[in-house]
Amino acid sequence: MPELPEVHALAADLRARLTGREIARLDLVSFAVLKTFDPPSSALEGTVISGVARHGKFLDIEAGDLHLVMHLARAGWIRWREGPPPLASGRPGKGPLAARLVLDDGDGLDITEAGTKKSLAIYVVRDPRDVPGIARLGPDPLDASFTEETLAGILAGAGRAQIKGVLRNQALIAGIGNAYSDEILHVARMSPYKPSTLTADERARLFEAMQSTLRDAIARSDGLAASELKKEKKSGLRVHGRTGEPCPVCGDTVREVIFADSTFQYCPTCQTGGKPLADRVLSRLLK
Template sequence: MPELPEVTALAADLDSRLTGRVIDRLTVVAFAALKTFDPPVSALSGTTISGVTRHGKFLDIAAGDLHIAIHLARAGWIRWRDAPPPPPTGRPSKGPLAARLILDDGTGFDVTEAGTKKSLSISVVRDPADVPGIARLGPDPLDESFTLDVFSRILQDAGRAQIKGILRNQGIIAGIGNAYSDEILHTARMSPFKPAAMSADDTARLYDAMQSTLRDALARADGLAASELKSEKKQGMQVHGRTGELCPVCGDTVRQVIFADSTLQYCPTCQTGGKPLADRVLSRLLK
């Protein structure tokens, strides 16, 4: 799933390609992906794109007085096309193509989603805040206003909720998902099951780990095209997605905990005092 660093890089890449260009049409192939009906998709035709930005993990393409808000979910991606697409075959495809934006010169991009579980969303709105997922977003962790004091209040308000869940809750902090929450907690040397309300020293350590992890990932992704971002994200991970491999910090074996719809990875030596976490939802190892 693309998270804050990748979506930021995607927005920058698309902004450099799209700003000032005129939309010919947006064709939605996977109709379940389109979450709005007013204004209609046809209203985008002939509009000029003024920029591409990010809200949490949402892409925001401003075109005329409208916005195309795209959430790539777990398996979505953007694929740029330097040439006009092939003519339609006449029969709807069951492939990964969800939508296709075509500019007035025939170039553009495809929005794709792999797998059978489809959760990608596309909204055409007059204001980004009209998208419920954007309206619910918490503060951006890289915004100047997101200070240590702000973070400390968030954690104290969360009480005994597990810190892993707090970091990836978009309504509390925007943009961090499963992968970077694993990486942040590993950098902070902190258990994913530790309660969010923690000491001032632990809060400061976690805040610094969040800032350094996200900013380092942004620096690695800076200037990369969309086609390069997935591999860069994978290569930059220290524990996430590396079950069974050696921790690059201490050499212990990276372990995982499996939940119903996701997994987390961690290093026992770095994060849990050498103790493996029980691989079930009710695990409550705190330190």
């Protein structure tokens, strides 16, 4: 799933390509991806793109008085296309192509989603806050106003919730998902199941890990085209997606916990005192 660093870099790449360009139309190959009806998608026709922004994991293309907002979900992506789109073939909505943004000269974006579980969402709105997911977002961890005190308030409000769940909760902190929560906790040397009742030293360590992990990922992605971002993300991860490989810090074997619809990875030596986590949803450290 594209998370804050990838969406940040994707917005920067698209901003350079799209700003000042005129939209010819938005072609919906899968009508289910469009989650709004007022204004209609046809209202984008003839508008000029003034910028591209990010809200958490949401991508926001500003065009005239409207916003074309996308959430790429788990398997969505955007591909830049030069020249007119090819003629459609096959049954609409059965392939990975979900929608096409076509510019006045034929260039544009192919918006795709792999797999059979379709969660990609597109919105055409007058204000980004009209998108429910954006309206619910917590503070952005890279905003200048997000301080260690901000994190302290979030943790205090979460009670004894597991720290990985707090990091992934978009209503508490915007933009961090499964992959970067694994990376942040590895850098902070904390168990994913640790309660969010942290000491002052632990909280400072978590804040620094969050800032360094996200900012390092953004720095690595700086200047990359959209087509290069997935490969860069995978190459820069330390534990997420590295099950069975040696930890780059201590050399211990990276372990994983499997849930119904996702997995997470961690290093026992760095994060759980050498003890493996039981592989079930409500697991605790094995005694």
